[in-house]
Each structure stands twice: as C-alpha cells, then as structure tokens.
Amino acid sequence: MATSGERDLPAWEQPPQRVHLHMMKKEPQRLPLGWLDLLTWEARRLELIREGDDVSGFVRAVGRGLAADPPRDPMVAHRQTDKRGWITIGLDPKRMFWREANALFSAAAISDCKDQRPKALDLLSSPEALDAIGGDATLDLDVLGLSAEKSRLDLIRAEHLRARARLFSDGVAATEVAIAINEKATVAVGALRAALVKYAAVALSPGDRTPDSKEVYRLVDSWGATTEAWSALGEHFDALLRDLGEVEPEEARERFAQACLRVAQACFAAATAAGRESGRWLKAAALGERVLHAKLRPLRTSLRAPESSSRAETNALEGQA
Structure with missing residues (x-):
C-alpha cells in the first residue's frame, strides 16, 4: 500500500475529526494514508454532550468510513x-x-x-x-x-x-493433512452421534413403542458428547500440527484416525455409563455400540496394516507360490 509519508500517522496523532458526526446518516469516507492510519482506523467514536463546563452524557457516533476498495488489513483473513x-x-x-x-x-x-x-x-x-x-x-x-x-x-x-x-x-502437505483429518473427525463424531441416537431411541421406547424424535435428540444433546468429542479431537489436532514435519503425512493421518477411534468410543462410554443398570438401558447400550462399530468402520479400514501382519501375509503368499 502506498503511504503518504509524514501524513501517515496513528489516529491519536492526527487532527481531531469534526464534531456532531452523530447527526449524519453516513460517516465521511476516505482511503487510508498508510499502514499507521489503517491499523488505527477509528470506525466508531463517542461524542460527549456538554452543558456549560460539565459533561452530561455521550452519544455513540459514526467515525471514519473506508472508501471503496480499501487496502485489506494484513492481520485479518x-x-x-x-x-x-x-x-x-x-x-x-x-x-x-x-x-x-x-x-x-x-x-x-x-x-x-x-x-x-x-x-x-x-x-x-x-x-x-x-x-x-x-x-x-x-x-x-x-x-x-x-x-x-x-x-x-x-x-x-x-x-x-x-x-x-x-x-x-x-502448504501442500499441511493442507492435505488438515483436510484429511477433518474428514476423519467428521466420520468419528457422526458415528458417535448416530450411536447415541440409537441408544436414546431404544432406551426411551418401553414396550417397543416409537419414541418422540424430539425427545430422542433432546436427550442426546443433553449429554454433550459430540461437543466433548470435537474438543478432544482439537487437542489431538494441536499435537499433530506440532509433530508434522517430524513424521510423514501418511503417519500423521493414521495417528489422527486412531485418535478418532479412541475419542468416539470413550465419549460413547462416558455418555452411556449412568444408564447401564436396567435391562432396557443395557440393551440400548449394546445396540448403540453396534451402530458405533459399524459407522467407525471407514476409519478402521483406512489404517495401514501392522508391519508384522503385512510380513506374515507376504510370507504366506510366498509359501503358496
């Protein structure tokens, strides 16, 4: 951005704006004089209301408006x-x-x-x-x-x-990893929610009656399990981001997939722990776990086979040959 030299000053060093801007429908507009002017831009202002030498109140007023197509703030996306x-x-x-x-x-x-x-x-x-x-x-x-x-x-x-x-x-590798783990996290939290919906639906249906869907979702939301899962996965993302560069992108994605499995299972267990005393709730937990296991299958299949298993399979194939 071009600068106006000595005129490019922070807001507190510039001449004061004219008063009574609160009477205007639209603030006066201009382009910034430089980075100092832009980064201390006064978009709003307070005007004091005076009665003689005393201040009796204030008015929140417009400040300076940016003219069309201004430079973009370098600290903002x-x-x-x-x-x-x-x-x-x-x-x-x-x-x-x-x-x-x-x-x-x-x-x-x-x-x-x-x-x-x-x-x-x-x-x-x-x-x-x-x-x-x-x-x-x-x-x-x-x-x-x-x-x-x-x-x-x-x-x-x-x-x-x-x-x-x-x-x-x-940023190619980092972007690809970030997108991939976001997809894995979405699968994990989606599986968790589907399992909890099944759990709540069975638990709220004595005599095999069909429960009210609003009651089911209200109960699921009350546990806060999906929020807890997103928060826990955020901590794993932070750890992955710190390690990225020391490990290969494929290994980073696999570590996060394993974390997704653990978090989804732990959050389901925590949400259903209190209701595992009666027969109906135990049945609900078993059916919910079945849904969770099925929905998490894409994450399990994305994991690489352990090296020992791969070697054993290779040896078996060579023996058959």
Missing part, C-alpha cells in the same frame, strides 16, 4: 465474493476453529484460492524470514476473532496454534 468483493472471514459459532485451520496453509498451496489468509503469514513465511528464523522453527500463533451481526456481538474467540514455520511456506 478475507474471502472473495461475487457480489461484495473481498470481505473479512468471521467465526462460525457452531464450528471449532481448528476445523478451518487448513485455510492458514491453503493460500501457500493454491494460487487461485478465493480465501486469503492474513498477509502477516505470507511475510512470516517468506524466504527471507525462513532464512532468518529457520524452517524448523516453531511458530506460536494467537488467532482472535468474533462473530457479529451489525451491532450484535455473538461470539468472541481466542485460539492458539503451534506449527513449524515451513508449513506456512509450502
């Missing part, structure tokens, strides 16, 4: 849309951040990607930066974000990630 052009990417309250973490690497892997990661990551993963800090250096990233609708603030979130610097430079 953006997405290109057909109607609105480049917009900032907010947080989805229903999804944990780590499930979208592949976007931090994909910009380095896909040149025509419509999602643009923060420019600060491009600078941090530039050849000059990697030469200075080393590609194997571990970066600590604090990711801050919010979900808002106009003046309503729905969610504020702070996340922390650790990863090797070179993963942000050549």
Whole structure:
C-alpha cells in the first residue's frame, strides 16, 4: 500500500475529526494514508454532550468510513465474493476453529484460492524470514476473532496454534493433512452421534413403542458428547500440527484416525455409563455400540496394516507360490 509519508500517522496523532458526526446518516469516507492510519482506523467514536463546563452524557457516533476498495488489513483473513468483493472471514459459532485451520496453509498451496489468509503469514513465511528464523522453527500463533451481526456481538474467540514455520511456506502437505483429518473427525463424531441416537431411541421406547424424535435428540444433546468429542479431537489436532514435519503425512493421518477411534468410543462410554443398570438401558447400550462399530468402520479400514501382519501375509503368499 502506498503511504503518504509524514501524513501517515496513528489516529491519536492526527487532527481531531469534526464534531456532531452523530447527526449524519453516513460517516465521511476516505482511503487510508498508510499502514499507521489503517491499523488505527477509528470506525466508531463517542461524542460527549456538554452543558456549560460539565459533561452530561455521550452519544455513540459514526467515525471514519473506508472508501471503496480499501487496502485489506494484513492481520485479518478475507474471502472473495461475487457480489461484495473481498470481505473479512468471521467465526462460525457452531464450528471449532481448528476445523478451518487448513485455510492458514491453503493460500501457500493454491494460487487461485478465493480465501486469503492474513498477509502477516505470507511475510512470516517468506524466504527471507525462513532464512532468518529457520524452517524448523516453531511458530506460536494467537488467532482472535468474533462473530457479529451489525451491532450484535455473538461470539468472541481466542485460539492458539503451534506449527513449524515451513508449513506456512509450502502448504501442500499441511493442507492435505488438515483436510484429511477433518474428514476423519467428521466420520468419528457422526458415528458417535448416530450411536447415541440409537441408544436414546431404544432406551426411551418401553414396550417397543416409537419414541418422540424430539425427545430422542433432546436427550442426546443433553449429554454433550459430540461437543466433548470435537474438543478432544482439537487437542489431538494441536499435537499433530506440532509433530508434522517430524513424521510423514501418511503417519500423521493414521495417528489422527486412531485418535478418532479412541475419542468416539470413550465419549460413547462416558455418555452411556449412568444408564447401564436396567435391562432396557443395557440393551440400548449394546445396540448403540453396534451402530458405533459399524459407522467407525471407514476409519478402521483406512489404517495401514501392522508391519508384522503385512510380513506374515507376504510370507504366506510366498509359501503358496
């Protein structure tokens, strides 16, 4: 971004805005004078109401508006849309951040990607930066974000990630792993929920009557098992991200698949532990475990066969030959 030299100042060093902006329907707009101006941009302001020498109140007023097609904030992720052009990417309250973490690497892997990661990551993963800090250096990233609708603030979130610097430079492997493990996590949590739905449906159907589906889903949601599973898998993702670079991508994916199996089984056991005293609930648990086992089969089949088993199979084939 071009700078206006001495005029590019932080907001507190610039001449004050004119007063009574709260009387305007739309704030005055202009382009930033440089990075200092943009990064301290005053989008909102408070105007004091005075009665003589005393302040009797205040008005929340508009501040400075950005003119059309302004430079994009280098600390914020953006997405290109057909109607609105480049917009900032907010947080989805229903999804944990780590499930979208592949976007931090994909910009380095896909040149025509419509999602643009923060420019600060491009600078941090530039050849000059990697030469200075080393590609194997571990970066600590604090990711801050919010979900808002106009003046309503729905969610504020702070996340922390650790990863090797070179993963942000050549993001192909990291992106592929992140996408693959997201798919595995979706299978695991989906299997867990399906098993719990079966468990709840059988437990709530004495005499083989058909239970109310709303009651079934309300009971399943009350256990919080899927939320617990996503949280636990997030911890495994953090560990995988730290190790990626020391292990091959295939091994990283397999480790995460094994973690998915363990987490799904543990969360199912925890959610159903309290009801394993009566016969109907024991039957429900057995049927739920059957569903869980069937739904987790894709994860089991994705695991590589142990080396000893593979060697035994090879020897058997050679013996037959």
